[in-house]
Amino acid sequence: MEDTTAKLANARKAKKKALLRYLVIFIFSIFAAFVIKIIDAGFLGFGEAIKQTKTIFQLLSLIFTLTVILSALLYYITQTKKEALENPKLLAVILSAFVLTLILSFLFGSLISVYIMPLTLCGLFIGILIDKKIAVMANIMLITAFFICFCILYDAARVAQIAVSMLSGMIAGTYMILMMEKTYTRMKFLFNGVAVSLLIIPVAIFISAITNPQYNDILFVGLWAFLSVLLSVSLFITLLPVFERVFRLSTNFGLQEICSFDAKLLKRLSAEAPGTFNHSLAVGNLAQLCALAIGENPQLARAGAYYHDIGKLKEPLCFVENQKDYNPHDDFIPEVSVSIITSHTKYGYELIKRERLPDIIADIALEHHGTTPVNYFYNKVKKLTEEQVEKKDFSYAGPIPSNKISAIIMIVDTVEAATRAQSFTDVKHLRELIHKLIEEKRQLGQFDNCDLTFKQLKKIEDTLVEAMPGIFHSRISYEEK
């Protein structure tokens, strides 16, 4: 009975959320319609234009078109990738990218030429920040919306002119979104963008010859199409850091930048906690390999590893890897020691948030120890007192890893620390240790929230066994391999 009531309450909640999303779309469409009309009529002309019935009719048609097309896109997302909507930020990204592209296209279309408009911008943003499948659909829908809005505002002759921009935008946009995965640097992306811009020239000339045979300057059509795609790519590269910062989302471009040793927090880590810095680099190398082995993003694994212990900046000397002759814990009672040790996850999370780095990097820092106990101090206090000691009071506050990358970093972090502390005689010994460490975490329920399968855990184990001798070769004998 209670179960049914809870289910009904959840269903009601989900319905309310869905309605709210459509309401947001409607309000956004009103805003976008007004901006488009203001661009069309000019800032000064809009005051006069709004008094005319024709303008009111145009505004209503624009609102209707945008609401219908954006709602259709939202419906498509709920059918194909519902989880994308669980994070309200993602709907904000979609709407912002949609409206920004629409506004920039109308600005370029009315101020320069209808042949040069950054129509593929929205698809590129959604492709890199959210999902490629959604991006391809959004690209096609935005261009369709743009075409209808254009029909509402302009005469038939002008509408015929934008057919080339529309179709070449759809083709170039789809192609660039689909090839995004392999494009890891901004320079590579720019290079690919130029290649697509060149390829689009014959396509645009062909489309123009079919749709507008009377048009003489066919070579200009090719040139404009080339510039259009290039404009989208340039605006995308310029505006992406703004999107990354505002919405705190990660892309391979941004991740690469925050992994630079010149990044503010990493610079501090190398200067103030060199031991932790070296440990983080080692974790980064191994985590990247593990991520590749199970089909996760290796760049994200590396970035997450570099920042996972950033919270140790608060008290670097309290962590063994930064100590030389003096250990401050000799002067503390175990309760104080454990509170300093466990607080590095929360402090790291806050530091990363303060720097406006991607949310997922902050989550990794917070989750990389899950709710595991700090056994050394737990055992120490048990020896010192007769009273009952709660293990929970000597454990990290959590939460447990919410994604596979967090889980990889939890495993690699433990393995890296354990292999530093022990010497190995053979690879078999190393495998046993890695297996034991992973099993301990699994039995403590640390992987219950991140969808890691047994098969993937085995792959991570194999990867570490394979990679560690390469990294710590001086310590491991290959005799038994």
Ligand SMILES: [Fe+2]
């Ligand atoms: Fe840590």
Ligand SMILES: [Fe+2]
């Ligand atoms: Fe660590």
